[in-house]
Amino acid sequence: xxxxxxxxxxxxxxxxxxxxxxxxSEGDHVNEGDPLLEVETDKAAVEIPSPFTGIVEKILVKTGxxxxxxEVLITFSKESQAQDKKKSGAIAKEPKPVAKDxxxxxxxxEKITGSKAGQGPVPASPxxxxxxxxxxxxxxxxxxxxxxxxxxxxxxxxxxxxxxxKTEEKSSKxxxxxPEASEDQPRKTNVVQLSVPPLPDFSKWGxxxxxxxxxxxxxxxxxxxxxxxxxxxxxxxxxxxxTKLEAFRRKQKTKIAEKGGNLTLTVFALKAVVTAxxxxxxxxxxxxxxxxxxxxxxxxHIGVAVNSNEGLMVPVIRDVDRKSISQLAIELFDMAxxxxxxxxxxxxxxxxxxxxxxxxxxxxxxxxxxxxxxEVAILGLGQARMQPVVRQNNDGNQEIVIRLMMPxxxxxxxxxxxxxxxxxxxxxxIEALEDPEELFLNMI
Amino acid sequence: xxxxELSLDTQLLVIGSGPGGYAAAFRAAxxxxxxxxxxxxxxxxxxxxxxxxxxxxxxxxxAELIHDAxxxxxxxxxxxxxxxxxxxxxxxxxKVMDRLADGLVTLSQKRGVERIRGKAVFEGSNSVILRDSxxxxxxxxxxxxxxxxxxxxFPGTTFNKGGRIISSxxxxxxxxxxxxxxxxxxxxxxxxxxSVYASLGSRVTLVEQSDRLMTGVDRDLVKPxxxxxKTLFKSIHLNVTIKSLTEDGEKVExxxxxxxxxxxxxxxxxxxxxxxxxxxxxxxxxxxxVKLADRDFIRVDNSQCTHDSSIYAVGDxxxxxxxxxxxxxxxxxxxxxxxxxxxxxxxxxxxxxxFTDPQVAWCGLTEESAKKENRIVxxxxxxxxxxxxxxxxxxxxxxxxxxxxxxxERILGLGIVGRDTEGLIAEGALAIEMGALAQDxxxxxxxxxxxxxxxxxxxxxxxxxxxxxISPNKK
Numbered sequence: 001x002x003x004x005x006x007x008x009x010x011x012x013x014x015x016x017x018x019x020x021x022x023x024x025s026e027g028d029h030v031n032e033g034d035p036l037l038e039v040e041t042d043k044a045a046v047e048i049p050s051p052f053t054g055i056v057e058k059i060l061v062k063t064g065x066x067x068x069x070x071e072v073l074i075t076f077s078k079e080s081q082a083q084d085k086k087k088s089g090a091i092a093k094e095p096k097p098v099a100k101d102x103x104x105x106x107x108x109x110e111k112i113t114g115s116k117a118g119q120g121p122v123p124a125s126p127x128x129x130x131x132x133x134x135x136x137x138x139x140x141x142x143x144x145x146x147x148x149x150x151x152x153x154x155x156x157x158x159x160x161x162x163x164x165x166k167t168e169e170k171s172s173k174x175x176x177x178x179p180e181a182s183e184d185q186p187r188k189t190n191v192v193q194l195s196v197p198p199l200p201d202f203s204k205w206g207x208x209x210x211x212x213x214x215x216x217x218x219x220x221x222x223x224x225x226x227x228x229x230x231x232x233x234x235x236x237x238x239x240x241x242x243t244k245l246e247a248f249r250r251k252q253k254t255k256i257a258e259k260g261g262n263l264t265l266t267v268f269a270l271k272a273v274v275t276a277x278x279x280x281x282x283x284x285x286x287x288x289x290x291x292x293x294x295x296x297x298x299x300x301h302i303g304v305a306v307n308s309n310e311g312l313m314v315p316v317i318r319d320v321d322r323k324s325i326s327q328l329a330i331e332l333f334d335m336a337x338x339x340x341x342x343x344x345x346x347x348x349x350x351x352x353x354x355x356x357x358x359x360x361x362x363x364x365x366x367x368x369x370x371x372x373x374x375e376v377a378i379l380g381l382g383q384a385r386m387q388p389v390v391r392q393n394n395d396g397n398q399e400i401v402i403r404l405m406m407p408x409x410x411x412x413x414x415x416x417x418x419x420x421x422x423x424x425x426x427x428x429x430i431e432a433l434e435d436p437e438e439l440f441l442n443m444i
Numbered sequence: 445x446x447x448x449e450l451s452l453d454t455q456l457l458v459i460g461s462g463p464g465g466y467a468a469a470f471r472a473a474x475x476x477x478x479x480x481x482x483x484x485x486x487x488x489x490x491x492x493x494x495x496x497x498x499x500x501x502x503x504x505x506x507a508e509l510i511h512d513a514x515x516x517x518x519x520x521x522x523x524x525x526x527x528x529x530x531x532x533x534x535x536x537x538x539k540v541m542d543r544l545a546d547g548l549v550t551l552s553q554k555r556g557v558e559r560i561r562g563k564a565v566f567e568g569s570n571s572v573i574l575r576d577s578x579x580x581x582x583x584x585x586x587x588x589x590x591x592x593x594x595x596x597x598f599p600g601t602t603f604n605k606g607g608r609i610i611s612s613x614x615x616x617x618x619x620x621x622x623x624x625x626x627x628x629x630x631x632x633x634x635x636x637x638x639s640v641y642a643s644l645g646s647r648v649t650l651v652e653q654s655d656r657l658m659t660g661v662d663r664d665l666v667k668p669x670x671x672x673x674k675t676l677f678k679s680i681h682l683n684v685t686i687k688s689l690t691e692d693g694e695k696v697e698x699x700x701x702x703x704x705x706x707x708x709x710x711x712x713x714x715x716x717x718x719x720x721x722x723x724x725x726x727x728x729x730x731x732x733x734v735k736l737a738d739r740d741f742i743r744v745d746n747s748q749c750t751h752d753s754s755i756y757a758v759g760d761x762x763x764x765x766x767x768x769x770x771x772x773x774x775x776x777x778x779x780x781x782x783x784x785x786x787x788x789x790x791x792x793x794x795x796x797x798x799f800t801d802p803q804v805a806w807c808g809l810t811e812e813s814a815k816k817e818n819r820i821v822x823x824x825x826x827x828x829x830x831x832x833x834x835x836x837x838x839x840x841x842x843x844x845x846x847x848x849x850x851x852x853e854r855i856l857g858l859g860i861v862g863r864d865t866e867g868l869i870a871e872g873a874l875a876i877e878m879g880a881l882a883q884d885x886x887x888x889x890x891x892x893x894x895x896x897x898x899x900x901x902x903x904x905x906x907x908x909x910x911x912x913x914i915s916p917n918k919k
Contacts, residue, residue: 120809120819121792123854123879133786148852150879 003052003076005036007067014346017041018215019065024074028056036074039067040215045342052076066161071154124151135160165212216311227373235368235411236422240430242384243404248436261329265381265406266304266358270328272432273379274300274321277354280425282417284353286374294416303352303372304332306339307362313339314372316352360384366407376416379429382407406433450580452560454480456782457572457584459564459727462490464759464771465590466548466557471779473555480558480582482574488548488559491592492768493541495613500636502537503618504799507643511801515838528644534618566728569754586754586782589734589742590775591727593720593760598628601689601716608696609689609714612637621645622712624678626698628686630657632798634717635669638677639800641715647678649711651700653685658804662811664825665804665861668841672802681706689714722761737763746788748778756782765794793857793876795869802842805865808876809847809857820850824905826898828862830912833893839863844898846872846882846906853882853906864895871899882906 007017017039024036035047057077061067122139123146124132131153132139142159144151202208213221242265249263256263277284277300285296300321303314315335317328338344355372359365360383369380384406393399410426417425432438458469461483469481485494492498513523552559562577571583595611597603603611606619615637623646627638630652642648650673657673657680658666674680684706687699695710724740733752737743741763748756756778759771773791780787795807814821828834828842842862848855858872875885885903890896904910908919 120849120856121790123852125878126791129790130787133788136786146879147881148854150854 003054004072005051005074005076007039007069007071007073008048009069014041014069016066016068017046019061019063019067019073020045022059022061022063024056024059026056026059030054030056037061040342041346046346064165066165068157068161071157122151123149124156125153128153128156132156137163216308216313220312223373224370227370230373231371232414233368233371233411234414234419234422235409236419236426237366237407237409238426238430239387239405240384240408240433241389241403242406242433245433245436246384246404256326256329259326259330260333261326261331262333263325263329264332264358265360265384266356267325267329267332268433268436269356269358269379269381269429270302270304270317270320270332271325272429273302273354273356275432276425276428278321279428280417280421282421283377283412283425285376285416287376287413287416297353299353301351301353303355303375304336305355305357305369306336308340308342310342313342313344313349314352314355315339315344315348316350318351354378356381360406366409368409369411371411371413377410377412377422377425380407380409380411382409408433452480452579452582454478454558454582454584455586456480456779457482457564457582457587458590459483459572459587460490460590460592460723460759461485461488461548461559462590462592462759462771463492463768464592464775465490465588466552466775467772468588468590468758468775468779469557470551470555471776472783473557475779475783475785477779477783479556480560480584481552482560482562482564482572482577482582484561484563484576486561487545488552489541489545491594491613493544493548495616497768498541498544499537499616500612500640501799502540503533503616503640504636504801506533507640508801510643519838528621530618530621537616537618564727566731566755569732569752572728584754586756588748588775588778588782589724589727589729589750589755589757589761590759590771591723591761592771593722593766595716596719596721598686598689598716598718601691603716608691608694608712609716611716615641615715623647624649624711624713626651626696626711626714627717628714629717629719630654630659630680630682631717631719632658632796632800634715635673635798635800637715637717639673642676646712648676649679649681649706650677651681651684651686651706653683653702655682657682658798660810660812661798661804661806662845662859664811664843665806665845665859668802668843668861669798669800669804671841673800679706720760720766722763724761739763746790747781748774748789749781765796767794767796770794791877793873795873797866797869799866802839802862803865804859804861805869806859807857807869807873808855810859811845811847811857814847814857819856821847821856822850822853822906823847824902826902826905826910826913828895828898830901831893831895831898832912833895833897834862836893837863842895842898844868844902846899846902848882848906855880855882855885855903858899860898862895862898868895868899871896 019037020040021038024030030036030050030053032051032053033049036050037048039046039048054076057075059074061073067073124139128151129139135156137156137160139151142151142155145155146152245268249265253263281296282294284300285294287294299319301316301318302320303316306313306315317331317335320328335344335348352372352375354375355378357369357378358381359367360381363383365382367380367382369378371378384404386402387405388400389403389405390398390400408426408430410422412422455478456472458465458479458481461481465481466488469479473479510526513526516523560577560579562574562579564572564574566572571581573581595613598609601609603609603614612633621641621644625641625646625648627634627648627650630650634650635657638648638650656663656666657670681704683704684700684702687701690697695712696714697710698714699708700706721739722741724736724742732755734750734755735743742750742757742761744750744757744762748758750757758774758778760766764770774789777787777789793807795805798804809819811823823845825843825845829840834840834842839862845859846855847857855875858869860868882903885900886907888900890900901910901912905913905915908915908917
């Protein structure tokens with residue numbers, strides 16, 4: 001019997017992914033560990049290595065397919081040797097490919113599909129039919145895999161995934177219940193659920209192009225909608241004088257670069273934020289409305305928004321409080337690079353307690369970022385610009401000087417913290433950034 | 445509920461607390477909806493529990509015991525003449541009903557389903573007024589109509605309390621054992637209740653206007669039952685109609701019509717079992733968008749929704765098989781749809797059981813409907829005279845019959861006549877719903893010696909080799 005390679009569990013909460021690339025062809029010989037497929041999940045693109053050494057018998061997926069965890073992706077011919085990669089030391093629990101299986105009697109010789117006699121409903125069990133209803137699949141369209149045309153639950157799943165892909169590509173029009181239909185046939189209404197009204201046909205007014213709404217774009221949309229619908233956002237805006245810090249940064253930049261890092265403003269912001277988080281721990285928390293608790297986290301894992309070609313990613317730097325500036329500069333540089341190339345692991349995108357988004361390099365000024373749910377606040381940095389600043393000189397007189405000023409925006413969850421806390425928090429971040437020496441003192 | 449409260453708001457109003465109504469209410473409550481159930485009866489259960497399935501099966505069980513005791517004599521076991529204590533029998537029947545009804549009351553309470561006694565009449569698509577109730581008015585987001593059906597009255601007569609012309613409900617009250625009973629109607633109600641009274645000692649005459657008993661059921665399944673009833677009843681007259689029916693003191697004078705009509709005569713009681721009609725005409729449905737079909741059934745789609753999007757209907761009021769289990773299934777579908785789930789009624793096999801002796805049960809496609817629809821099918825039968833278990837019970841007249849798609853041999857219908865078919869038919873229903881092939885049943889081990897083997901052996905005939913019968917198509 002053939003060995004089946006199923007979509008592995010890719011980590012917490014990931015149930016499905018899209019096949020981006022298929023590296024192999026049917027009949028190929030692959031070694032254990034060779035990449036088979038590239039799969040894009042909500043957050044990252046992952047290469048899936050082969051757990052077997054052997055011959056690829058059949059590839060059941062193609063680029064663009066959405067696959068669920070546990071779905072069979074590839075089968076290997078019987079001489080393939082199973083080697084459990086992760087637990088190579090342990091005795092494999094899986095059933096060994098026993099030769100007996102292959103000698104099994106042939107299937108019933110008469111295999112009839114799509115019988116003429118079968119004028120009745122499509123054969124499928126009640127649970128399968130219910131699944132079809134849930135996934136909005138017409139049983140008659142599904143290619144059956146069971147005996148004599150029986151449609152199985154797996155057939156429905158597979159078909160639904162394909163259908164989903166298709167409708168996304170075609171940007172199908174949502175079905176409107178036609179008022180005429182209700183005359184003769186009782187209306188079927190979707191009660192309880194609130195739905196978005198259907199869009200007009202834009203092509204009436206000019207040429208349009210439709211882009212599939214997938215993967216990262218879809219994940220971002222889901223996350224943003226969730227955050228915006230759950231969190232009452234308030235933003236506090238201010239300016240940080242980073243003249244001194246920028247001078248320091250330029251001086252140290254090459255030194256860090258030699259070590260393989262990139263000393264950006266974000267690196268300092270990471271440190272400044274942790275200082276403030278320690279002083280105001282509610283900004284390092286999550287609100288659990290189900291249990292009615294605020295969960296304070298005694299670790300400081302800071303997410304940094306990174307722009308990749310496919311969209312926004314937020315890799316998380318762990319234990320920022322325990323790392324040096326140069327360590328952070330190296331780690332952030334590496335993570336951002338990998339995130340841009342979608343080579344980052346899912347676990348590196350999880351577990352953040354606070355997020356920083358630096359729009360400065362792109363030339364952004366003031367903006368109001370959305371909190372990365374279920375975190376409580378996000379810090380946005382704009383581009384630092386030379387500005388005339390009125391200040392008191394040492395003689396106690398007012399003077400106008402040219403300083404490098406950076407917009408700082410703190411968006412916070414007003415359920416958990418108040419404006420007063422936010423102002424104090426922001427001030428602490430700004431003071432840390434304005435006085436690098438103070439910042440470094442705090443870091444030690 | 446606070447008594448005296450005049451107006452009430454609810455998410456889901458279920459009108460009628462029979463099997464369809466309470467199944468819907470319970471399912472909806474389990475799905476988190478706030479449910480109010482209104483009925484003119486005190487406790488849930490409806491026609492089925494108080495005037496139908498349950499009391500009739502209670503009495504049929506006793507009839508079966510009487511019959512079995514007699515049958516045992518040639519096997520060497522002789523009982524004395526049964527003593528019939530009608531009072532005790534009625535008490536027993538009441539106990540059975542009470543136990544079940546009280547159970548439903550508890551289930552309602554535990555699920556937080558609010559029960560209100562009264563007669564609900566629609567004022568519009570989202571409210572009803574109640575008659576004979578402490579609550580005057582209920583506003584709802586959705587309603588499920590599950591008001592069931594009533595026995596059809598014979599034209600020109602009425603069912604009066606204590607009258608001689610009785611409905612199934614009247615017959616089940618078991619007021620007396622009439623010396624002579626005329627049953628009008630050869631459907632399952634007439635046959636079941638006729639059997640009860642005949643077993644208790646009445647001389648039962650049955651008339652049916654068509655040329656057969658149990659219209660809609662394959663003739664070969666009815667045959668063994670008909671043979672048995674011929675001996676149990678005084679007489680059975682087919683193709684006979686009633687010319688007149690006159691209640692006259694202690695008797696009912698009956699005049700018959702038809703070629704083989706018996707002479708006009710009088711009976712102590714006459715049971716009218718000519719069908720049921722939906723209870724839809726006094727519900728104020730005209731104040732809603734609900735539309736009625738032929739014979740006043742409510743029109744619904746496969747999600748049980750009527751033409752009025754806030755009103756659903758389940759059970760006898762929507763027609764089809766007027767059976768409690770069909771109503772319950774529909775009730776659950778309606779509840780799920782109202783709770784936002786994409787459920788539809790798409791059952792392929794609704795089992796039906798006639799609790800006579802022998803019992804007749806069938807599900808899915810019948811031979812006659814296959815013919816009508818020009819379906820290409822294959823049919824095989826397994827007579828129970830080849831079943832070891834049937835012989836041990838001296839029940840060789842039974843028969844199991846399977847209808848499959850000619851090409852795929854997928855099981856489309858199953859019919860059984862014999863003892864205990866009520867349990868056997870479940871396998872057929874499951875097979876049809878699962879899309880099983882005859883081979884699937886043939887390859888499933890069935891315990892020996894049981895009557896269920898007859899289902900396996902019938903399936904084996906399709907494959908060309910059944911153990912206890914010579915297959916016509918040996919393979």
